Amino acid sequence: MALLKDPPSGVEIDMNKISSNLSEWIVDVTGAAGTNYEGETFQLQFKFGPRYPFDSPQVLFIGSNIPVHPHVYSNGHICLSILTDDWSPALSVQSVCLSIVSMLSSCKEKKRPPDNAFYVKTCSKNPKKTRWWYHGKF
């Protein structure tokens, strides 16, 4: 498993919430300065399956503060291609966090995805079971 030797700014692992078999991590993410999410903190949950790193981890926002973002659903699911189709075993927890922070940073307008209400009602608990239709390249 990748170790976060030097975490990128605004990313911090919650050591107390790592499960004993290391299969579940909680990472605290802080919105970057100068963006719409400055000062806000979010919690990301990573769940690693037995095939990791050959299979992507399950990543979603949890807790009370889910960022309002056009690619983040109100149930915490994230529409990010590297978490499913574009996953590569070379990606680490660090690079996934960085991608998510940069996704938040590049947001110009804080709003939910247009199909949020419908998706949240119908989706599976596991975001990896959703056939994502990616808009734009990240």
Next chain:
Amino acid sequence: MHLLNKVTTVFQGQEFYIAIELPNRSLQQAKICCDWRLKSLLTGYEHLLEQRLQQSTTLAGFMEELKTIVERVGQDGDMSPASVASPRFYSHLLEELAEVGWERLSFIDANFRWLHLEAKDSCDRRHVLKIHLHEQHPEVAPDCVTELPLPFHFISTGSNSLKNLFSQFKQCLEQYKEFWDAMDEIDSSTWVLEPEKPTRSATVRRIALVNNASLQIEVNPVQPTVLPKCTFLGADHVTSPLKGNLCKNLHHWRSAVSLLDNLQNVLEVTFPSPANTKKEDLSVECGICYAYRLAGCVPELTCDDSRCCQTYHRDCLYEWLRSDPTSRLSFNMVFGECPYCSKPITMKAPNK
């Protein structure tokens, strides 16, 4: 009331007498006495006996169980009780050891069959000669285990004495002096990635060149100064010029110069040394599992793109490419994308 049963059990032609004491006629509290040979056989199996006692309903049933246990234990271990040789064997051995010098003896087992003798060669390197004495020593020549690059054969010239054996071993050590000098120089002035801890018998070294390329040499222990068998590992753009240099400068190889100097001259490189680099900078971990050593393997495959050069374990990359629907297999070669830079990467499919 105490009931005392004396039973004989025969195993592999050996008879064991055991006495079983049954207070209150209950098997649960039975006390078993037996002779020392059986006892030493059963040492470590007490819990098993106890369990069988609890489970058996009749004494006869337990005896069957006991027989099975003894038979099974007998198969695993050596049934013959520690064989004791004739007194002559020991007195002779003591004389011989005095002849060789007691300070040479670094180990001897309880049966006086295995002994380790230590020798120092002319360069003060320690070498161990492990000797297994035959029961009929000195009539029958002893077996030897050594850590020499080539097998050591003891030639019994009339006498099988330890002194004779030891002096032959010391002569043999001098034959390899040049080889060990060359290897020691490489081990101390370059970063040897493999073997991790080279033994005196190891003739292969994998020397780090730059952070993702290395050179593997196989040295001839008899003629260490001749050109060793060279294999380059790493990205093409790093290793091709070196291969070119090797071919171009081959005639500059001088057997009077040390192996390390020759290699550096011919390849026109200076190997990174412990004096000016850190090993972590040279032993680059696998881009997939983030480990350097995985099940004894080190990352062998490298992305050929000069801006990427990421290294992978064979197993890790194959596992990924196999599960990636965009990669394909043709003529036993796997064609896919580098997980780091997405440039084409190819590898041989492991033979399975």
